[in-house]
Amino acid sequence: MSTKLNNIVSGNATFHHQRHKLLLPAWLVICLLLVVPVLMMLVYSFLTKEFRGGVIWEFSLAAYDQFFFDRGLFGDEPAKIDWTYMRIYARSALQAFIASVLCLVIGFPTAYFIATRSVRSRPVWVFLITIPYWVNLLIRTVSMKFMIRDSGPLNTWLLQAGIIDQPIHLINTNIAVQLGLFYSYLPFMVLPIYASIERYDFSLSEAASDLYASKWTTLRRVILPAVKPGIIAGCILVFVPSLGAFLAPDLLGGAKNFMIGSLIEEQFKGNAGNWPFGAASSMILLAIVMGVLLLYARNETNAAGSR
């Protein structure tokens, strides 16, 4: 079917072949800036560290060993499983999961609201959603830091309004990191969900209510299954970058609320770093993300197959 369609669209095989050349610039960019660096990281993760940063070209599993095992200060004790880094990964995953749920809970009603406006006003609402993204993420994160510090505007207003009588301590907490992640990635949830709700046929909601379903049941049994692809896309788009996020945890979370992004960044900073370890940590993160996506893709294929 799709080959047939391609032939119709492209006229004949020669043209079809020619059009592939249109992708050349994109392929080049992706190879140079994505595939090559990732391969370099993969190679680096199996090399020996140089104490002033950089690597010695000598094969070693030390970086992965360091990630999973503790061999004492001098590396001569029997290997024990070291949970330090895995705990950071688990905490990052939890943070990213909470950020995804928060974005979904706030993003779904927002997307639903926009998708149910008149056709003419929808672009305005979408435009409003994207406005904050004209400002660089770093600047936005720093301004959030400014807003929520103990003597910042948020606390000042709440104190003046008499809602609290002591500043809420937010900065350098998990909540601050959460706020940062949520704020950074909310549009990645809103936009794909909006796109699926916009395609949703609202006469299905009428049909459900005609067949005695309450509003809540209609949402659960008819609307949500229909817009599921948008929700899943949104969750992936929030979860994956949140997992490796660097700015929000670094600027808002402080040293105690270390996440994967900061851990990796630290390994490549100045003279104190450990390049192979940073590379290995990156590879492990990549493996986790790929694993989750593959699992999802396989589920989807199975679901499509059983239809």
Add this chain to the structure above:
Amino acid sequence: MSIAVAVDQLSKHYADVIALNNVSLSINDQEFFTLLGPSGCGKTTLLRVIAGFESVSSGSVHLHGKPIANLPANKRSVNTVFQHYSLFPHMSVADNIKFGMQMKGSTASHIESRCKQMLELVQLGEFANRKPAQLSGGQQQRVALARALAPEPELLLLDEPLSALDLKLRQAMRLELKQIQQETGITFIFVTHDQEEALTMSDRIAVMSNGEVQQIGDAHTIYEQPRNRFVADFIGEINMLDCEVLSSSASTDTQYTVACDITGLAQLTANADQSVTPGTQGSLCIRPERLQLLAADHPDAKLLGTVDQLVYLGTDTQTTVVLNNGIKLLVRSSNNATQHIVAQSGEKIGIGIDTMAARFLDN
């Protein structure tokens, strides 16, 4: 016969549009009732008000004596077959059919047996586990019907359900729908802009235009005794001749015979629903098949004209005749061998009129 639906002085206004203007009608139990009219006449709005998708501006709707105008759609024992079916795409055919019964809280065993029964009714037994997208238009339409009938509603609404089907299928579905309605004994309200559909299926028809009901009656009455020029013109084809009333007299208790002067041509009689004052201007309306082509010197020829155009329609031939005052008349004659008169374009011809079928309608 008890009344299933009573609509009383119902109006529906949008910002600056009047969609329904003071509509009153009552629909009998187990009746196949059709709302017929051109697009924008308010028929779909009326259906949506009865279904509960639109609020009313004023007036009331009663279903078997209970007021329902302010009930939400999910609290009304009314189900709808939607124009584009609106089947739940992620559910199988069986799950679609079961949905309404599950929402009503029927027992699992009842749901199973009723679903099976519905699948048999619409002859889709082997498709129970298919998704709607895997079915043809006609099959989807049957699923929509089964889904709406399954919860045993007091009233079934059908919003132009046949309009998306091709002609052959549409004709077959007409008969099937009518048969299912008779088997189940559920009151049907059917919305359509297709007069043929309305005439072939309905017990009674309400012809609507501009948000108002123009006439309610069975197919025969609507076609043969249109109450006004809109109904006469909308249903089928009709010739309208301007005329002035000379006199009128009662022929039966409800019918009057009106003598009309077709300006400058002839004097003819026609029927009317009420007595008409002499001097009233109006139209003498007659269907093309109630006119007869005759030889120009035939004693029954009431009007004389010239043949303008002949159109062969298979079972019939439609002849356009230009009368002596320039007005065109359509004459439809059956192509059966015994009565077939072969006219030639440009030929002088006489026209006979079945005066029992002529109707006087004022302007």
